[in-house]
Amino acid sequence: MYNAKYVIPGLAVFVGIFTMPFWLNFGSEEYRYPEVALPKGQIVIDGQSVDAGAACIEPKEWMRANHMSLLIEWRDQALRNEKRVYVASDGRKWETSLQNTCMACHGDKEAFCDKCHDTNSVNPYCWDCHVIPQGNNHEFE
Amino acid sequence: MNSSRRYFLKVAGLSAFALAGGAGAAMAAGSAPAPAGRGSYEASEKALKAGRWAMVIDTRKLNTVERMRKVIDACHKYHNVPDIPGTQEVKWLWDDTYHHAFSDEVHPVLPTRVEESRFFMLCNHCENPSCVRVCPVKATYKTEQGLVAIDYHRCIGCRFCMAACPYGSRSFNFQDPRPFIKDLNPAYPTRMRGVVEKCTFCAERLEKGLLPVCVEASEGAILFGDLRDPDSVVSKALAENYSIRRKPSLGTDPGVYYII
Numbered sequence: 001m002y003n004a005k006y007v008i009p010g011l012a013v014f015v016g017i018f019t020m021p022f023w024l025n026f027g028s029e030e031y032r033y034p035e036v037a038l039p040k041g042q043i044v045i046d047g048q049s050v051d052a053g054a055a056c057i058e059p060k061e062w063m064r065a066n067h068m069s070l071l072i073e074w075r076d077q078a079l080r081n082e083k084r085v086y087v088a089s090d091g092r093k094w095e096t097s098l099q100n101t102c103m104a105c106h107g108d109k110e111a112f113c114d115k116c117h118d119t120n121s122v123n124p125y126c127w128d129c130h131v132i133p134q135g136n137n138h139e140f141e
Numbered sequence: 142m143n144s145s146r147r148y149f150l151k152v153a154g155l156s157a158f159a160l161a162g163g164a165g166a167a168m169a170a171g172s173a174p175a176p177a178g179r180g181s182y183e184a185s186e187k188a189l190k191a192g193r194w195a196m197v198i199d200t201r202k203l204n205t206v207e208r209m210r211k212v213i214d215a216c217h218k219y220h221n222v223p224d225i226p227g228t229q230e231v232k233w234l235w236d237d238t239y240h241h242a243f244s245d246e247v248h249p250v251l252p253t254r255v256e257e258s259r260f261f262m263l264c265n266h267c268e269n270p271s272c273v274r275v276c277p278v279k280a281t282y283k284t285e286q287g288l289v290a291i292d293y294h295r296c297i298g299c300r301f302c303m304a305a306c307p308y309g310s311r312s313f314n315f316q317d318p319r320p321f322i323k324d325l326n327p328a329y330p331t332r333m334r335g336v337v338e339k340c341t342f343c344a345e346r347l348e349k350g351l352l353p354v355c356v357e358a359s360e361g362a363i364l365f366g367d368l369r370d371p372d373s374v375v376s377k378a379l380a381e382n383y384s385i386r387r388k389p390s391l392g393t394d395p396g397v398y399y400i401i
């Protein structure tokens with residue numbers, strides 16, 4: 001091989017650096033879901049009293065994976081199709097509102113939303129416009 | 142020589158075709174819609190419906206700055222409209238003189254009552270909205286019931302709509318509006334820097350069976366209803382009183398009528 005004494009060590013160094021993330025994280029702690037504060041008690045949403053601790057509008061696992069797509073769908077249905085009621089898979093009906101439905105239960109953004117978003121380094125811009133419920137509304141204090 | 146070049150071109154052409162096909166299929170798979178929600182959607186049973194929403198403003202009743210201020214404040218407070226002084230002002234409702242409001246009407250002599258009073262203005266929710274025609278991203282659009290709405294999530298802040306609207310109904314957020322909102326309504330969103338906003342005819346209140354905030358605050362001076370329904374309050378008011386609209390000659394077919 002032409003210039004093998006330079007090429008082979010060069011390749012070895014390159015592969016080493018390229019796969020660095022694997023080496024660095026080897027044997028380190030496994031990813032754990034952050035502890036999020038779950039709602040409790042009776043909460044009034046759009047005139048109906050809801051047991052906040054019982055269940056989210058859809059199963060927890062589904063919400064964890066799909067809440068962002070669901071919110072986008074809510075937005076498009078409300079704004080473009082003038083359909084502002086979501087009939088969940090269990091038949092319950094909800095007003096499609098991040099601020100007034102989701103955050104009526106999940107009112108503590110820091111202890112709920114931010115927990116996973118920060119851990120996963122995602123930075124959604126929902127709250128540039130949507131208002132974080134007062135009480136834990138640090139932005140405006 | 143000739144035949145081998147021909148063979149080469151054939152193979153090259155076929156492989157390019159196969160590659161393009163493969164890339165197309167991959168792109169189609171990549172852009173498949175996100176997993177749909179598990180549930181379904183419906184309009185609220187309480188919703189007020191109309192073929193064409195319209196507003197009638199009785200300027201004989203709503204003619205002083207104080208009365209208009211009350212209505213404007215009610216709207217701006219409800220919708221978290223910031224109070225920014227100077228040229229970067231944001232407004233949904235406002236008032237102005239007869240000559241500014243109705244610049245088409247060029248009578249040299251007017252009754253003092255008209256000449257001196259102020260006129261209440263807002264987005265006309267036009268039937269042929271010029272703002273909608275120019276929006277390059279379809280962020281502003283007309284709904285089936287005749288409302289001109291803005292999807293702030295989609296607005297890129299190009300301000301074409303502001304240039305196109307002949308009524309000055311739209312405002313641009315040159316800066317973050319939040320520091321200028323004194324009393325935040327936690328049930329309604331704010332806007333962010335870089336989007337255009339305007340009156341919505343309270344689309345989300347209509348959906349809950351409520352009339353717009355300004356109509357409630359006006360104590361009967363502003364009527365709201367379905368122009369296509371001959372028995373609605375607006376159709377009746379228009380049949381009984383002579384009314385004018387702002388700049389009708391432009392062909393936008395505004396949905397706000399003024400009884401003078």
Ligand code: SF4
Nearest residue numbers: 264265267270272306
């Ligand atoms: S008044 Fe202006 S902003 Fe409102 S619909 Fe008409 S053109 Fe558009």
